[in-house]
Amino acid sequence: MTKTLELAKDLISRRSNTPDDAGCQEIMIRRLEPLGFRIERMRFGDVDNFYARRGNSGPLLVFAGHTDVVPTGPVEQWHTPPFEPTIKDGMLYGRGAADMKTSCAAFITAIEEFVEAHPDHPGSIGLLITSDEEGIAINGTVKVVEVLQARNELIDYCIVGEPTSNKVVGDMIKNGRRGSLSGKLVVKGVQGHIAYPHLVKNPIHMVAPAIKDMVETVWDNGNEYFPPTSWQISNMNGGTGATNVVPGEVEILFNFRFSTASTDQSLRERVHAILDKHALNYDLDWEYSPPYITPRGNLVEAISEAIQQAYGVTPELSTTGGTSDGRFIANICKQVIEFGPLNATIHKLNECVAVADIEPLKDTYRITLEKLLIA
Numbered sequence: 088m089t090k091t092l093e094l095a096k097d098l099i100s101r102r103s104n105t106p107d108d109a110g111c112q113e114i115m116i117r118r119l120e121p122l123g124f125r126i127e128r129m130r131f132g133d134v135d136n137f138y139a140r141r142g143n144s145g146p147l148l149v150f151a152g153h154t155d156v157v158p159t160g161p162v163e164q165w166h167t168p169p170f171e172p173t174i175k176d177g178m179l180y181g182r183g184a185a186d187m188k189t190s191c192a193a194f195i196t197a198i199e200e201f202v203e204a205h206p207d208h209p210g211s212i213g214l215l216i217t218s219d220e221e222g223i224a225i226n227g228t229v230k231v232v233e234v235l236q237a238r239n240e241l242i243d244y245c246i247v248g249e250p251t252s253n254k255v256v257g258d259m260i261k262n263g264r265r266g267s268l269s270g271k272l273v274v275k276g277v278q279g280h281i282a283y284p285h286l287v288k289n290p291i292h293m294v295a296p297a298i299k300d301m302v303e304t305v306w307d308n309g310n311e312y313f314p315p316t317s318w319q320i321s322n323m324n325g326g327t328g329a330t331n332v333v334p335g336e337v338e339i340l341f342n343f344r345f346s347t348a349s350t351d352q353s354l355r356e357r358v359h360a361i362l363d364k365h366a367l368n369y370d371l372d373w374e375y376s377p378p379y380i381t382p383r384g385n386l387v388e389a390i391s392e393a394i395q396q397a398y399g400v401t402p403e404l405s406t407t408g409g410t411s412d413g414r415f416i417a418n419i420c421k422q423v424i425e426f427g428p429l430n431a432t433i434h435k436l437n438e439c440v441a442v443a444d445i446e447p448l449k450d451t452y453r454i455t456l457e458k459l460l461i462a
């Protein structure tokens with residue numbers, strides 16, 4: 088059993104349901120301390136986080152990730168107990184195997200090998216680990232980044248170990264994520280008896296043409312790194328349940344997944360313009376999470392070459408999928424990418440990674456360190 092596999096199993100055996108870290112971070116810290124890392128434990132609310140750094144000079148390469156996992160779902164439907172890491176037919180099973188305890192283990196063993204080979208390496212290595220990635224993500228990475236930002240500790244390169252691979256490990260790295268802009272729209276009319284239409288204002292009828300306009304709007308055409316911005320309604324609720332009452336209001340929840348070809352500000356303005364054009368009486372509350380993008384540069388190049396060496400696969404750049412902690416790190420780091428195991432089983436029953444894919448993951452992280460700090 089390799090050191091990475093052993094450590095991954097150790098981490099998977101901890102029941103670290105968000106935000107409970109269940110001791111995972113202390114296991115990692117115990118491995119980093121003897122290597123000369125300075126450790127800062129940062130507990131915010133009920134969330135454990137830590138930041139570790141070895142070295143004082145630049146460039147600073149940080150590995151980022153999370154020790155928390157999503158709920159198992161019905162345990163009786165797992166073929167093996169989710170918190171008893173089990174190897175079967177060449178696969179390592181357990182909750183967090185792919186998302187992302189194997190990556191956390193590979194960070195540690197890659198660093199151990201690198202430091203042993205280059206004890207006096209130039210630059211610095213960091214780790215930023217949270218136990219609140221799968222949850223509401225309020226007391227996790229975002230808070231640690233605020234601490235670093237306040238003391239002007241900028242990161243040159245950041246590798247987030249999220250499971251980004253698609254069909255074979257190494258086929259995809261994420262070099263950005265779309266932004267997310269959600270709106271809660273309440274359109275107001277006048278409630279009344281359905282048999283007296285001259286006495287009501289039907290908010291569902293009034294909003295319908297505005298919805299049509301928004302569906303038909305081309306918000307942007309995307310750009311080199313992003314697909315076009317999309318607008319979708321997730322929920323629409325209006326009506327009292329009675330068949331003879333026109334409701335007084337209708338509530339619509341919608342969301343933009345947007346590219347850097349638009350800004351949240353421009354999208355908000357355009358939505359208001361459409362609603363105002365239809366002379367609607369409405370309230371609209373927004374929630375926003377920014378996009379980030381890392382253009383091709385030395386981090387993308389270094390990790391792509393490392394993947395090629397370790398897995399024999401050339402990765403494609405992608406910005407698909409939901410939001411990630413990369414959006415927070417991008418505030419203090421110009422080059423953030425995400426790379427990790429296959430995402431086929433994440434958040435599912437019987438989550439797993441192939442044992443054969445684990446050592447190359449560690450090698451990928453180590454080779455990237457060598458390319459960016461030594462070469």
Ligand SMILES: [Zn+2]
Binds near residue numbers: 153186187220249250
């Ligand atoms: Zn994850």
